[in-house]
Amino acid sequence: MSQRPQSTQIRLAARPQGEPKDSDFETTTQEVPELAEGEVLLRTVYLSLDPYMRGRMSAAKSYADPVEIGDVMVGGTVCEVVGSRSERRAVGDVVLAYTGWQTHAVVPARQTQRIDPDLAPISTALGVLGMPGFTAYAGLLEIGRPQPGETLVVAAAAGPVGSAVGQIARLKGLRTVGIAGGPEKVRALSETYGFDVALDHRDPAFREQLEAATPDGVDVYFENVGGPVAAAVWRRLNTYARVPVCGLVADYNATAAPEGPDRLPAFMGSILSRSLTVRGFIQSEFVESHTADFRRDMGAWVRDGDVRYVEDVVDGLDAAVAAFRGMLRGANFGKLLVRVGEDPVRG
Template identity: 75%
Template sequence: MLTTQIRLAHRPVGEPTDACFETTTEELPALAEGQVLLATRYLSLDPYMRGRMSAAKSYAEPVPVGGVMVGATVCEVLESRSDRRAVGDLVLAYTGWQTHAVADARHMRSLDPDAAPVSTALGVLGMPGFTAYAGLLEIGRPQPGETVVVAAAMGPVGSAVGQIARIKGARAVGIAGGPDKVRALTEEFGFDAAIDHRSATFGEELKAATPEGVDVYFENVGGPVGDAVTARLNTYARVPVCGLVAGYNATSAPEGPDRLPAYLGRVLTQSLTVRGFIQDEFVPTHTEAFQRDMTGWVADGSVRYREDVVDGLENAPEAFRGLLAGRNVGKLVIRVS
């Protein structure tokens, strides 16, 4: 059995170009006892992958140059030498940017296609949904009547953050790029207000949308949007820092002035809590509640989701660039086969 793989050819400087990726085709080894042969149905593309392409120290090992790009996948079992998995099973695995893989049958989780579309295991019912759930509830701790702001609000994390905030009785304000996304946030996802960060009057619109200030800012973009929301934070506001996608392609520290002293000054005078997190931290403590709550909310319609499905593994690099630039609408997945 052959697998087609996308590998990291060069570490990117700035935006990952086509030259950063190379496509290879390899013969897979025969199955050993306990292993299964998987065919990738869906590959998840997520902003964190940009970090894995760099050599810089982070919370996880970088992808080695020449290595297959990592990523979560929904796969079908084609062959099995394990009692745990049968041919035809659908599983959540972490086999990366490739069409097929041989993997240990223990390193995957079964999916029930009757319970929910299996691709949701990569989005609202998977890591992005869990990130929103754990980060918002454990760090953000929105209280009824408080104002929660989230950017990249049409992404899988942001849209879940806003909807969970509303379930908890808070007011949800979403920030996104472009009128279609902004309209969808209020009309489809039930946000109380939505703002286009590309608008020339973004600052005034943010102020108007947060008349009582901001109590929770779920930070997943950074950059000028982060600055504008920071200026609206109330005393004792909480800032779960989940991502900073606005700077992921940055090649050097931006020019001055240096805004760090003013930022820390605001942390001090407003008694802010700024807390970075990687969702793994909360897996042991929050997985059961997440699966119960989120499955229920999706089933009863109180949490909606959108998927942005791109066909063909060969289109993953271009789709990934679009993700970093905010061109996706909803959870970006590659339909591989």
Template identity: 70%
Template structure:
């Protein structure tokens, strides 16, 4: 039985970070649990998704989405349980995909949440392999990268929720998958997932290793990191290579331009002379046409054992800031989740 709570613990943005975020940029407080109005539901957070895009929301710089206001609850995707409903479409005990942010309880319009079927897949996957990260990989790779059988697909941060899906979907489509990750443990995991080659970007011989791994060049590079990995990849791109760009985590904490020569002319020359397609994207631009197909295809691939996923679960909302710092440093191993409250399916 779902009981109505009285206190709501939540994490607020206390100040905007300069460079790498610190604990001082967050504040944990206890507030009253809000009451739902007609058409709304009161939700209890089970899982909170932590994702690199949240660093951008902490900044007031102009971006594709509005920043989190100082003093407001940090935003984030959530899997939640309905505690109280004032909508005929949902009942207490229903499990939903929602966007409550970093808090234990919250109210949302029933039309803004999606009911989950625990019999179809573990509910945590709704913010991972079968959620925004999985769809980012699916849409970016298939709609922009468009890998063909026998082509070489390279992806960095390859053990993360996006990168691991990119490589596995590339394999499903008949392409050759080269994954780049940090450290021997992550490299070994990529080999378990069936990547053709797994490389450690921390290795002093990384550039040489990448060159050896792609003797015929790179046809698709799925970019979500930037930094020295991109510097090593650029010379290896083939004519007509496609580069979907969904993130640049290596630069999110930067406060000034990087040192060294201006590489923009080199990049523009490569785009021109190799006829490269470099396309930034936000996953929601593909939702209307491709989300249903994503749900059907990827859930089937998971059931068939053709696609696997790994979750890194941290328990307790109070630990969300420290887990987020680790995410930005690449310390997570798999899809990073905070288990805020009990999972009624386990």
């Protein structure tokens, strides 16, 4: 049993109206509780920041309960076990957990998953080999149903989900069109992630470029942004196109329905006239059915360099709020992680 350290936490102080502000969060420090039988004390090494967290800050009904005012913000973490009263985990183990925005936490050992640091960098358990990679894999294969020769479009394509979607689709024989914002990200789409076409949605000629990039239309649109980019892609969808809906980050900060015209009737009309499939999903739905395949396939692709990834690491828990806000604006480049504590010393 280790000594009882102080834990620093970031808690939700108010439900954000629109873009989250500094005052929507507060930082607290407290001694961690004593371990009960079966529990472990974790020291956070990496905290994952992801767009879905914006939804948890709102009170609206969703697939998961909102974070309550005063609660520690939730989030996936890679942690080192620094205390254990469980036979499942030993001090020094590196684990995947869901301990949120804090430096230390006490949780039941069965709520952690051991990570083998010899297989891949431990941070990838929060990215390409973790939830974002799994979201891309399961959503694309199960809902997108990609067929060789088809055309896939994905936006936020330099992000952890979009970049994996594009690379998996390319491996499945599709023509891939990636969309991102700004020259640096667009360059990465071609040079790092191997998209067949890379487009900048900030370019005034974006719509025309998208049309030129999809001469045979679009068969799979992996939807993770919403907004004007989605509206442009929508026009290019072929009959029987599939649209896995995994995120709508462009709309997350919206506080009210935007002014008209009301595009919903035309949207439903296109679903009907083009026999489209539009399917929202959360990766957890597919954990049971697809985890084994994901580990096998994605593990091999990453190991062999067929799927590449980029991480954007900011240092220190006190940088989390600013980094999260930047992500909602698209300021990060690659999987956004907070290095909350030092990497474990490899034994």
